[in-house]
Amino acid sequence: MESSERAPAGTGTVTPAIELRDIVKRFPGVVANDGVNLTVRPGTIHAIVGENGAGKSTLMKTLYGAHQPDEGTIAVDGSVVHFASPRDAIAAGIGMVFQHFMLAANFTVWENVVLGDEPGTPVALRPAKARARLRELAEQYGLDVDPDAVVDDLGVGEKQRVEILKVLYRGARIVILDEPTAVLVPQEVDELFGSLRELTAQGSTVVFISHKLDEVLRHADAITVIRAGRTVGEVDDPSTVTPRMLAEMMVGAELPTPETRERTVTDVAELRVDRLSVRDDGRSIVDDVSFTIHRGEVVGIAGVEGNGQSELVHAILGLVAADGRVTVGDQDISTMTTQQRRALGVGYIAEDRQKEGLALPFSLWENAALGHQSRPPYGKGPWIDVDGARSQTERIVEDFDVRTPGVDVPILTLSGGNQQKLVVGREMTADPRVLVAAHPTRGVDVGAQALIWDILRRARHDGLATLLVSADLDELIGLSDRLLVMLRGRIVAELDPATVTPADLGSYMTGAALEGGH
Amino acid sequence: MVRRVARALIGPGIAAVAAMAISSIALLIAGSNPIDAFQAMWQSIDSTESVVIIINKAVPFYIAGVAVAVGFKMNLFNIGSNGQFILAALIAGWAGAEVSLPAPLHVAFIFLVAIAVGGAWALIAAVLNVTRNVNVVISTIMLNYIAIGLVAFLLSEYLANDENAGLVAQTKPIPPSGQLPSLNRLVELVGFDFAPGVELYGFLPFAVLLGVAYHVLLNRSRFGYDLRLSGINPEAARSAGVNPKRMVLITLFLSGAIAGMIGLPYLIADPNFLKYGDAFPTTIGFTGLGLALLGNNSPIGIAAAALVWSTIERATQTLGPLGIPPEIGRILQGSFLLVAVIVYEVIRRRNAAAAVAAAAAATAAIRPGDPGVPAGAPA
Numbered sequence: 044m045e046s047s048e049r050a051p052a053g054t055g056t057v058t059p060a061i062e063l064r065d066i067v068k069r070f071p072g073v074v075a076n077d078g079v080n081l082t083v084r085p086g087t088i089h090a091i092v093g094e095n096g097a098g099k100s101t102l103m104k105t106l107y108g109a110h111q112p113d114e115g116t117i118a119v120d121g122s123v124v125h126f127a128s129p130r131d132a133i134a135a136g137i138g139m140v141f142q143h144f145m146l147a148a149n150f151t152v153w154e155n156v157v158l159g160d161e162p163g164t165p166v167a168l169r170p171a172k173a174r175a176r177l178r179e180l181a182e183q184y185g186l187d188v189d190p191d192a193v194v195d196d197l198g199v200g201e202k203q204r205v206e207i208l209k210v211l212y213r214g215a216r217i218v219i220l221d222e223p224t225a226v227l228v229p230q231e232v233d234e235l236f237g238s239l240r241e242l243t244a245q246g247s248t249v250v251f252i253s254h255k256l257d258e259v260l261r262h263a264d265a266i267t268v269i270r271a272g273r274t275v276g277e278v279d280d281p282s283t284v285t286p287r288m289l290a291e292m293m294v295g296a297e298l299p300t301p302e303t304r305e306r307t308v309t310d311v312a313e314l315r316v317d318r319l320s321v322r323d324d325g326r327s328i329v330d331d332v333s334f335t336i337h338r339g340e341v342v343g344i345a346g347v348e349g350n351g352q353s354e355l356v357h358a359i360l361g362l363v364a365a366d367g368r369v370t371v372g373d374q375d376i377s378t379m380t381t382q383q384r385r386a387l388g389v390g391y392i393a394e395d396r397q398k399e400g401l402a403l404p405f406s407l408w409e410n411a412a413l414g415h416q417s418r419p420p421y422g423k424g425p426w427i428d429v430d431g432a433r434s435q436t437e438r439i440v441e442d443f444d445v446r447t448p449g450v451d452v453p454i455l456t457l458s459g460g461n462q463q464k465l466v467v468g469r470e471m472t473a474d475p476r477v478l479v480a481a482h483p484t485r486g487v488d489v490g491a492q493a494l495i496w497d498i499l500r501r502a503r504h505d506g507l508a509t510l511l512v513s514a515d516l517d518e519l520i521g522l523s524d525r526l527l528v529m530l531r532g533r534i535v536a537e538l539d540p541a542t543v544t545p546a547d548l549g550s551y552m553t554g555a556a557l558e559g560g561h
Numbered sequence: 562m563v564r565r566v567a568r569a570l571i572g573p574g575i576a577a578v579a580a581m582a583i584s585s586i587a588l589l590i591a592g593s594n595p596i597d598a599f600q601a602m603w604q605s606i607d608s609t610e611s612v613v614i615i616i617n618k619a620v621p622f623y624i625a626g627v628a629v630a631v632g633f634k635m636n637l638f639n640i641g642s643n644g645q646f647i648l649a650a651l652i653a654g655w656a657g658a659e660v661s662l663p664a665p666l667h668v669a670f671i672f673l674v675a676i677a678v679g680g681a682w683a684l685i686a687a688v689l690n691v692t693r694n695v696n697v698v699i700s701t702i703m704l705n706y707i708a709i710g711l712v713a714f715l716l717s718e719y720l721a722n723d724e725n726a727g728l729v730a731q732t733k734p735i736p737p738s739g740q741l742p743s744l745n746r747l748v749e750l751v752g753f754d755f756a757p758g759v760e761l762y763g764f765l766p767f768a769v770l771l772g773v774a775y776h777v778l779l780n781r782s783r784f785g786y787d788l789r790l791s792g793i794n795p796e797a798a799r800s801a802g803v804n805p806k807r808m809v810l811i812t813l814f815l816s817g818a819i820a821g822m823i824g825l826p827y828l829i830a831d832p833n834f835l836k837y838g839d840a841f842p843t844t845i846g847f848t849g850l851g852l853a854l855l856g857n858n859s860p861i862g863i864a865a866a867a868l869v870w871s872t873i874e875r876a877t878q879t880l881g882p883l884g885i886p887p888e889i890g891r892i893l894q895g896s897f898l899l900v901a902v903i904v905y906e907v908i909r910r911r912n913a914a915a916a917v918a919a920a921a922a923a924t925a926a927i928r929p930g931d932p933g934v935p936a937g938a939p940a
Contacts, residue, residue, distance in 0.1 A: 360800065362799055362800060380802065380804065381799065381800070381801075381802040381804075382802030382803075382804075383802075384802075385801075385802050386802075391800060393797075393800055398794075398796055398797070399794075399796050399797050399800050400797060400800065401794070401797060402789075402790050402793040402794045402797050402798075403793070403794070404793055405789075405790070405793065409786070412786065413790065413797060413801045414800065414801040414802060416783055416786050416787070416801065417783060417802070422783050425782055425783055425784065426781055426782055426783060427781055427782065427783055427785075427786050429781070447920065448919065448920050452916060452919075452920055453913075453916060455913075455917070456916050456917045456919070456920030457920060
């Protein structure tokens with residue numbers, strides 16, 4: 044590997060902060076890492092990219108001491124180390140920020156940060172000391188967060204800052220982040236990388252995993268590409284590559300784009316939302332929202348997470364109480380149960396498949412029946428039609444390219460992309476009139492993403508009315524016929540995806556673009 | 562098949578050995594010889610008569626296990642099955658003795674009363690939960706105490722047989738038309754003769770039927786699907802159109818209804834009882850909690866657990882006169898349960914890890930984009 048001018052030390056022979064050599068990690072029946080090499084220069088932001096299942100998480104767990112490699116060496120700051128447990132990794136100055144936050148929701152920020160490493164004696168905690176240290180760290184790295192806020196009240200971006208503070212508090216000099224931007228909006232992403240840049244400026248080293256190639260290129264000093272358990276590319280100077288080149292390295296094949304420019308919109312209104320409001324504790328979370336989606340139309344909802352999109356989706360499905368009217372075709376569904384709405388042809392891709400869209404210990408066929416269990420081919424009167432459900436699931440597996448050993452294995456054994464393909468497949472094969480799709484490609488690999496986009500595009504062509512909620516602005520712009528921006532529960536702008544840029548969209552989402560106009 | 566059976570027996574096998582080891586230590590501390598004790602236990606179960614008694618005794622245990630297993634499957638902990646059981650037993654015993662009906666109807670009537678009373682008592686907790694969000698564990702536990710008081714009050718004030726007034730409080734015996742005949746005739750038909758006085762009670766077929774019904778309901782019906790789904794992921798269940806309140810109401814009713822039947826083997830099939838009174842066993846509902854756990858909520862598992870339980874009870878019955886503390890039975894049962902649950906969990910985790918690895922191996926074998934695989938090739 045060449046040395047780079049971008050390393051702050053810039054001397055050409057810097058001792059790498061992390062050096063992994065020929066790491067092999069086998070699990071029973073599968074080689075997850077099969078010769079991975081990784082060299083991270085100190086004081087840099089280093090990105091690791093790869094498809095789901097490429098072995099990134101396995102590699103990070105190796106580095107964090109969660110398991111031991113079968114072959115290969117790990118060197119930190121030039122000396123070879125053996126991590127028997129994460130404790131050893133922490134002692135060596137390596138901290139991990141997981142994709143799924145591990146915070147105690149009803150504890151305050153400072154309590155979460157010190158949890159497991161509390162200052163004071165076993166009987167007397169010293170909150171003042173904790174707070175002071177926390178403020179110091181927050182200030183030093185620009186990680187702005189109120190030490191006394193309760194974590195449950197924080198937004199996603201703030202929670203992530205707490206996670207980062209947690210590892211810094213434990214003295215980490217090398218911070219690993221697993222898909223840190225998956226849950227953030229563009230502005231928060233910029234803030235995050237601002238803080239990470241601050242970390243590296245003060246000598247720390249950052250390693251992060253990401254699917255979002257443009258931000259990898261924008262923020263990383265160096266990139267390692269992993270495919271099928273092997274290092275397939277090392278980029279020392281991201282300015283020399285394009286997102287497309289990176290993505291092709293990742294999948295080893297050519298890539299699709301979400302673009303859909305052929306117009307299929309009809310003038311038949313399929314989903315009509317009329318003055319819909321969702322209230323909680325007197326606060327309007329969804330505030331007087333109205334829109335219409337026609338057959339063959341995709342309407343995208345853009346917005347910073349937590350501005351009422353989830354509640355809007357849940358209200359359309361009948362999962363939360365709402366005022367106002369929702370009509371499918373010419374039928375008012377406002378007073379219908381969720382089951383009736385779904386039977387009427389409202390398909391639903393939930394924003395968090397593991398939380399809301401799947402029952403992980405259930406088999407594939409039981410998961411395929413989920414939401415459709417009362418109707419053929421899954422249900423027959425009061426019974427579950429096991430044969431019907433199994434053969435339908437086999438069709439889904441075939442048609443939607445779900446990679447699985449069979450339809451009887453628990454779905455928790457599949458990768459996220461394959462789980463999502465089953466979810467999308469089950470909704471599409473039920474022949475919906477309206478599809479409510481929340482973050483349909485969140486956390487799936489490029490291959491699965493392309494397939495899902497393709498499915499949505501084909502369904503649109505066949506006359507499906509789709510409500511698309513997404514945090515992926517390229518996806519929103521690429522797939523939607525119209526874009527609505529949601530801010531503090533209201534629809535604040537309607538934009539034409541043909542002319543809007545992600546940057547424009549971002550400023551509408553945060554309200555910046557509106558302040559001048561109103 | 563043989564391998565599957567062998568695998569299913571690993572857990573209980575380890576648990577049995579561990580339970581015997583722990584009990585041996587307890588026996589040694591108590592100053593008894595464990596070998597003598599186990600020998601005595603073996604002798605007291607080593608006869609046809611004992612086996613029949615063990616089966617008879619296992620039947621109510623089994624029903625108690627199934628009663629709570631229904632709820633467990635939905636993560637709904639009906640700790641109140643005991644209250645539902647004793648209240649249902651009292652009222653069904655009383656009502657069964659009060660009416661006179663032709664035989665099959667009479668039996669059906671007693672079943673119906675037991676089911677209705679047990680279900681209704683459980684429904685109190687269910688209604689409190691769906692309307693006032695009261696925790697089911699707490700309310701069902703509390704309802705146990707209310708049931709104990711209520712049973713004592715009803716029995717002594719209203720439902721006791723006046724002929725015994727002042728002696729013992731018990732209901733009138735259920736007349737023959739409300740009883741189930743013993744299965745001895747059936748056993749004779751297959752060429753097996755019991756010694757005089759040995760009787761295989763007639764409730765056994767109903768218990769088997771209950772297990773089959775439980776299995777079919779859970780694994781083949783939409784309701785069972787919704788129930789298991791609600792247990793695993795209530796949020797996904799809601800999104801799938803399952804009404805959580807309705808599920809709580811029906812499932813708790815069902816659990817209570819089955820708990821209501823725990824006392825029926827005594828009331829209508831055991832000639833030594835046929836009535837509710839002071840001698841009636843009153844803690845089988847609680848035993849069911851452990852049995853459901855031990856049987857992993859499966860009908861076969863619970864049946865096996867119930868048989869183990871009644872075997873231990875039978876085996877330790879005669880230890881007292883030999884100078885061996887009969888409490889060793891409780892230690893055996895408790896340590897067996899504890900070790901079995903731990904072993905199950907270990908096995909479950911290993912199986913889950915193996916399943917993940919197997920799926921990864923099966924799906925990682927070919928990936929489009931790999932060298933040699935044309936793009937778009939089917940996996």
